[in-house]
Amino acid sequence: MCGIVGYVGKRDCAAVLLDGLSKLEYRGYDSAGIAVVVNNAVEVIKAQGKLANLADKMNSVGRPQGTVGIGHTRWATHGEPSDVNSHPHRGGEKVTLVHNGIIENYKEIKEQLIAKGRTFVSDTDTEVVAQLLDSHYTGDPLSAIAATMAEVRGSFALGILFSDRPDCVYAVRRESPLIVGAGEGESFIASDVPAILKYTKQYYLLEHGEIAELDRNGIRFYDEKTGKPVEKALQTADWDMEAAEKQGYDHFMLKEINEQPDAIKKTVLPRVENGLPDLSECGITKENIRDFRNIFIVACGTAMHAGMVGKYVIEKLARVPVIVDIASEFRYRDPLIGEGDLIIIISQSGETADSLAAMRLAKERGAKTLAVVNAKGSSIAREADMLIYTHAGPEIAVASTKAYMVQIAVMYLFAFELALSKGKITEEECRRLTGLLLDMPARIDTVLARSAETQEIAKKLTETESLLYIGRGLDYALSMEGSLKLKEISYIHSEAYAAGELKHGTISLIYDGMPVIAVDTQRALHEKTVSNIKECKARGAMTVLVCGESACTDSEIADCCFPLPETDDLLMPMLAVVPLQLIAYYAAVLRGNDVDKPRNLAKSVTVE
Ligand code: AGP
Numbered sequence: 001m002c003g004i005v006g007y008v009g010k011r012d013c014a015a016v017l018l019d020g021l022s023k024l025e026y027r028g029y030d031s032a033g034i035a036v037v038v039n040n041a042v043e044v045i046k047a048q049g050k051l052a053n054l055a056d057k058m059n060s061v062g063r064p065q066g067t068v069g070i071g072h073t074r075w076a077t078h079g080e081p082s083d084v085n086s087h088p089h090r091g092g093e094k095v096t097l098v099h100n101g102i103i104e105n106y107k108e109i110k111e112q113l114i115a116k117g118r119t120f121v122s123d124t125d126t127e128v129v130a131q132l133l134d135s136h137y138t139g140d141p142l143s144a145i146a147a148t149m150a151e152v153r154g155s156f157a158l159g160i161l162f163s164d165r166p167d168c169v170y171a172v173r174r175e176s177p178l179i180v181g182a183g184e185g186e187s188f189i190a191s192d193v194p195a196i197l198k199y200t201k202q203y204y205l206l207e208h209g210e211i212a213e214l215d216r217n218g219i220r221f222y223d224e225k226t227g228k229p230v231e232k233a234l235q236t237a238d239w240d241m242e243a244a245e246k247q248g249y250d251h252f253m254l255k256e257i258n259e260q261p262d263a264i265k266k267t268v269l270p271r272v273e274n275g276l277p278d279l280s281e282c283g284i285t286k287e288n289i290r291d292f293r294n295i296f297i298v299a300c301g302t303a304m305h306a307g308m309v310g311k312y313v314i315e316k317l318a319r320v321p322v323i324v325d326i327a328s329e330f331r332y333r334d335p336l337i338g339e340g341d342l343i344i345i346i347s348q349s350g351e352t353a354d355s356l357a358a359m360r361l362a363k364e365r366g367a368k369t370l371a372v373v374n375a376k377g378s379s380i381a382r383e384a385d386m387l388i389y390t391h392a393g394p395e396i397a398v399a400s401t402k403a404y405m406v407q408i409a410v411m412y413l414f415a416f417e418l419a420l421s422k423g424k425i426t427e428e429e430c431r432r433l434t435g436l437l438l439d440m441p442a443r444i445d446t447v448l449a450r451s452a453e454t455q456e457i458a459k460k461l462t463e464t465e466s467l468l469y470i471g472r473g474l475d476y477a478l479s480m481e482g483s484l485k486l487k488e489i490s491y492i493h494s495e496a497y498a499a500g501e502l503k504h505g506t507i508s509l510i511y512d513g514m515p516v517i518a519v520d521t522q523r524a525l526h527e528k529t530v531s532n533i534k535e536c537k538a539r540g541a542m543t544v545l546v547c548g549e550s551a552c553t554d555s556e557i558a559d560c561c562f563p564l565p566e567t568d569d570l571l572m573p574m575l576a577v578v579p580l581q582l583i584a585y586y587a588a589v590l591r592g593n594d595v596d597k598p599r600n601l602a603k604s605v606t607v608e
Contacts, residue, residue, distance in 0.1 A: 001191075001602035001604050002029065003025075003029065003191045004099075004189060004190065005021055005159070005188070005191075005195050006070040006169040006190070007069055008068050008169050008187050013036050013066050013069040017036075017070070018058075020071060022051055023192075023195045024073055024192060026398060027073065027075070027192070028398060028597060028601050030048065030049070030081035031049060031074045032047065032071070032074065033086045033098075034072075035096045036065075036066040037167075040166045044088050045057055045064065046087065046088065048082055048086060068161070068166060072087035072159070074086055077102055079123030088161075090130060091134030092118075093134075094137050095133045096161045097158050097160045098126075099129060101156025101157060101606065102155060102156060103152050103153070106154075113128065113131050113135065118131050125154075129156075133145065136148050141162050142213070142222055146211075146225065155175030157173045157191070158172050158173075160172070168213060173206040173210060174209070176191075177351050177378065177606070178190070179205060179235075180203060180214065181199065181202065182204065182219060188200070188203075188214075197239060197240065201236050201240075202235070204232045204233070205235060211224050251595045251596050252397040253401060253489070254585060256392075256401050256402045257401045257581050259402050260444055261440075264441050265441050266391035267390045269438075270391075271388075272434055276434055277413045277417040277420075279388065282386060282387055283385075284414075286421030289418055292320060292340065292368070293321075294320070294322075295321070295323070295344065296330070296342070296343040296362065297323070298330045298359070300326060301400070301484065302399075302481060303346040303347055303403075305477060306346055308480060309474060309478075312473060312474050313570055317424060320418065325358075326354075331358045337362050338366045341362075341368070342369075343368070344414075346373075347374075348375065348390075349604030350373040351379055351380070351604050354608060355380060356379050356380050359383060359384065363385075370385065370388065371387050371388070372388050372390060373387065374390045390403065398601045399489050399595075399596075404481065409437065409440070413437070439567070443567065444575065447579065454579050454586055456560070458586035460515060460544070466493040468496075468517070469497070469516075469517045469518075470499040470516060471496075471518065472500055472522060473525055474521070474573050475576070478577055479517070481577060482546075482581075482583070485580060486583070486584040489585065489588035489595050490588040503535060510539040511539075511540060513541075513542050514542065515544060516536045518544065518546070519546050519547070521576050524569065530551075530554065530557060534556075537556070543557060543559050544560050546562045547564065548563070
């Protein structure tokens with residue numbers, strides 16, 4: 001997903017922009033560029049590839065000297081990655097802008113502009129909006145922006161320079177997140193908080209349909225449609241630079257895997273009172289969650305896998321039907337959801353387009369909405385009826401780890417509270433389970449201390465073309481997450497499969513030496529899982545067991561084993577996911593991949 005930065009102040013703008021863009025690299029990109037106002041003209045430098053290419057180009061062509069500018073990291077949607085398709089883009093003589101998101105009707109606008117004699121140099125929708133803005137510009141930025149917004153459709157955010165307004169940066173938001181940082185005699189725009197933390201922790205959330213005007217005297221906000229000034233509340237980032245840095249780890253992903261015990265404490269402890277779940281600070285009481293007919297859990301990727309854990313636990317304890325769905329499927333299958341139903345949207349970024357759209361659809365149909373979100377003030381967080389923030393801190397690595405961990409921790413809290421409110425478990429049982437949840441950080445620490453064992457397992461996987469993750473029940477949900485982690489950062493193909501389903505076709509894939517990672521933590525299903533592992537072993541598979549320590553006895557079935565400290569079966573996912581994360585991490589490292597910024601991926605997918 002693209003990254004936007006902008007600056008007005010007294011500093012070396014090019015340096016501020018490059019630094020800000022480097023803090024947004026985790027979002028994934030394939031090119032970058034900056035525009036700086038120099039002597040009432042706008043100089044643009046852009047380059048395909050990593051930020052280092054842009055810095056090299058700046059050194060070779062000369063670094064633009066100015067104190068006002070905008071910058072961008074591009075994750076290509078329209079037009080291949082190339083210098084010419086990189087942002088910033090110009091519109092005529094006056095307009096230069098950067099863009100995150102999609103302009104849905106760019107083709108028809110482009111045709112209209114070409115008919116009026118305008119020419120284009122790129123294949124991007126961004127250049128179309130730059131040219132359109134320039135066509136509306138007669139000296140008043142706000143009215144030109146408003147006229148442009150009236151014509152374009154899509155979800156996006158823009159950072160804009162007008163060459164005859166050399167001391168100003170403008171920004172406008174339609175869905176895609178954008179913040180406005182407030183410093184001393186300087187101000188910023190950015191797609192996310194890490195880009196400005198070095199300079200200020202104070203920022204405003206630009207809302208849908210608002211325009212921001214920044215200059216050295218301050219920041220002003222206007223309603224895009226009416227042009228009227230808008231008063232906004234100043235936010236303070238609860239992160240600091242250090243939290244957003246690697247702190248000595250080789251990669252953000254390894255740091256974030258090791259931050260999981262702390263993330264659980266920060267997320268769970270404020271929601272436990274006298275040994276029982278207390279979600280009242282999130283607007284959740286026993287009374288307002290007790291009577292839902294169905295519960296839908298809708299999300300994408302890893303967040304959806306956390307929802308799978310939630311399904312098993314909620315159904316097991318509260319005896320309420322739970323339907324888990326991929327957001328991009330849910331929103332287009334005319335779902336049977338309405339009054340009396342609850343939809344739980346799980347999202348680390350709180351900006352995933354499909355998840356946001358799924359929540360809006362459910363709301364339109366009368367369902368209550370509960371968001372489980374990590375990013376404070378994000379779109380999903382602000383639109384939900386009920387909201388449980390996870391407190392994992394900034395998750396910079398594209399591969400989600402600590403966010404997943406605290407998402408399932410919230411699923412447990414919600415399931416315990418719901419089951420107790422419905423009288424399906426006693427207060428004593430609820431206290432027992434909550435106590436086990438509170439013990440998890442210490443137990444996970446013991447697993448983290450054994451990372452060398454996962455490194456050894458990873459070495460057995462790096463040459464394989466493909467492998468299977470298998471499990472039953474909660475172990476199947478964990479297999480899905482383990483498989484995604486491996487695929488997305490090591491680029492090794494894998495598939496998660498319900499262990500009991502293998503014999504219905506997929507087992508034909510197994511060749512001599514094929515790795516099969518079996519998750520076997522559910523004691524009630526252990527015998528069945530063992531027989532499935534034996535089916536694989538009998539066909540030559542190299543079997544890796546991630547299991548409870550009492551299961552790691554049968555050397556016949558396991559070529560290698562990662563025994564876990566045992567707890568209630570329901571809570572084993574919090575322990576089992578850690579070796580799966582570490583195996584994926586070390587496999588990626590061994591293959592020399594860019595672990596924190598895997599190819600083709602973005603941290604938050606704010607486009608469909
Ligand atoms: C997980 O490792 C991936 N980065 C991806 O699947 C992610 O979980 C998914 O895109 C959902 O993102 P969200 O939690 O921000 O909505």
